[in-house]
Amino acid sequence: MKYLQITILFFAAAFFFACTSMGDISINSHRSQMEKNLAELEAVMVPLEAASSGAGDTRSRQNEITSARQLIVNMEKESSADADYSGRLTAWSGRLAILEGRYSEALRLYRLSVSISPGNLPSIILGIRLEGDPVKRMEMIEKELALLSPRTAPNSASGIGELNIERGRALVELNRFSEAAGAFDIAFSSGIDKIYSDSYGAERNRAWELRNTSGIAAGSLGLLGRETISWNDCITLAKNETQLLRFITGGRNLSDAELFNRLIDRSFIPFSQDVTLTQWPLVRPRADETVTRAGAAWFIWYLYAEARADRGMLSRYSARYATGANPRSPIADTPALSPFFDSILGCVETELMSLPDGRNFRPTQPMRGAELLSILKKIDN
Numbered sequence: 082m083k084y085l086q087i088t089i090l091f092f093a094a095a096f097f098f099a100c101t102s103m104g105d106i107s108i109n110s111h112r113s114q115m116e117k118n119l120a121e122l123e124a125v126m127v128p129l130e131a132a133s134s135g136a137g138d139t140r141s142r143q144n145e146i147t148s149a150r151q152l153i154v155n156m157e158k159e160s161s162a163d164a165d166y167s168g169r170l171t172a173w174s175g176r177l178a179i180l181e182g183r184y185s186e187a188l189r190l191y192r193l194s195v196s197i198s199p200g201n202l203p204s205i206i207l208g209i210r211l212e213g214d215p216v217k218r219m220e221m222i223e224k225e226l227a228l229l230s231p232r233t234a235p236n237s238a239s240g241i242g243e244l245n246i247e248r249g250r251a252l253v254e255l256n257r258f259s260e261a262a263g264a265f266d267i268a269f270s271s272g273i274d275k276i277y278s279d280s281y282g283a284e285r286n287r288a289w290e291l292r293n294t295s296g297i298a299a300g301s302l303g304l305l306g307r308e309t310i311s312w313n314d315c316i317t318l319a320k321n322e323t324q325l326l327r328f329i330t331g332g333r334n335l336s337d338a339e340l341f342n343r344l345i346d347r348s349f350i351p352f353s354q355d356v357t358l359t360q361w362p363l364v365r366p367r368a369d370e371t372v373t374r375a376g377a378a379w380f381i382w383y384l385y386a387e388a389r390a391d392r393g394m395l396s397r398y399s400a401r402y403a404t405g406a407n408p409r410s411p412i413a414d415t416p417a418l419s420p421f422f423d424s425i426l427g428c429v430e431t432e433l434m435s436l437p438d439g440r441n442f443r444p445t446q447p448m449r450g451a452e453l454l455s456i457l458k459k460i461d462n
Contacts, residue, residue: 115166118156122173124276125149130210131280133180149177168198175207187211202240209247215254222248242273246281253284256302259292261285290451297322304450312350313368315380316340318454323461325384341368349383351376356419356444374434375421375444377453381433382424385460398426414441433459 126149132142153174175190188211194204205225212218226244245268252261265285269278291305301321304314316337319325329335329343344350345365352361354376372380386394399422402408408417415425425442428434433456437443 115163118159119166119169119173120274122149122152122156122170123274125152126173126176127274127276128280129180130176131284146177146180150181153177164198165201168194168201169203171197172201172203172207176203176210179207179210184211202243205240206243206247215251218247218251219255222251242268242271242277245271246273246277249281249285249288253288258288258290261288262292287449287451290455301454305454307450309371309447310450310453311369312341312366312372312376313337314450315372315377315453316344318450319384319457322454323457325388325457325461328387338368349380349387351379351420354379354444356415356421356425358420359418361420372448372453373444374442374446374448375415375425377448377456378428378434378442378444379421379424381453381456381460382427384457385427385431385433388460394427395423398423398430402426412436412440412442415444 125145129142129145129149153170156170157174171190171194175187175194178184178187178190187207191204191207191211194201194207198204209218209221209225212221222244226241226248229240229244245264249261249264249268252258252264262285265281265288268281269285287306297305301318304310304318307314310318316326320330320337320340326340329340329347335343341350345352350366352364352366354366354370354373356375383395386392399417402410403417403422410417410419410422410426412425412429415422419425421444425434425444429436429442434442
């Protein structure tokens, strides 16, 4: 009888521990799936938020916003008693509501998220994004970063990357570009998911390009964050921020329209931006025409030659490469017989512009305002 009791107790204990272990496995499996859900949602949301902050245009990504909302709806249907998971999911829903233009709903979801799981990181970011004043956002960010400092939280690295992304965004709005670039660099090196550097890398690079723009004219500053610029914008930047157009203005305050026409007449603005053409069209370009990298190279190289009083530079490279029976270009997407050949090769060889992939110039890509100003200032100096 004694042995029977011991045997029964042994099997009961074994059964209890087996059930406990299976329960732990089930709980851990469920928790792992919840983290996978949130990671999937983060990978969808971060590029959309980056687009809304100036690294793109969320209007052109409306289908992705709709898909993100459906993803959240599906996750919400998988009810969970885990407060942290529910709080974070609610906060991501609020962050999506901002992109949808539903700010009242975003505020409601923020309050709900905080009540479910106080201090969860997505809700902290949501609260920051709901604040419209970049100065106040900076105060909120610095306070949260102080709570995560090694002194106050020596074992905590979570949130440093995400908060520095927000810090970089706020600093850009405050035109503190050098500090903004530094904040993005801290974020990218913090161990944060690669989706953040992929999504905010372009904004970091723009901040770095603009780091030396203190004292820039107010009329020019708005052009620097643009992904595309027109000939009018090129003239504004050259006129306001350099002395490169004084050979035409003579110090007089000419209108942009008059400057545009004079620049065309003196060949500083090409009639076409198509590098494959061998003859110019008869129609003059428009002042509001989007400037490509090819057009910008032409404009830059002519200003460079004028600044050095050496118009021989305008045919220097074609005289070397574009002669003989089979002229070959060292740049894959710029023909040796193209009227843009000298300008493009000249800009590349003098390191005013670069070959993005080491082989191609990508002449049809639009020119960015910050990049053009950086080049113009280099020539002006």
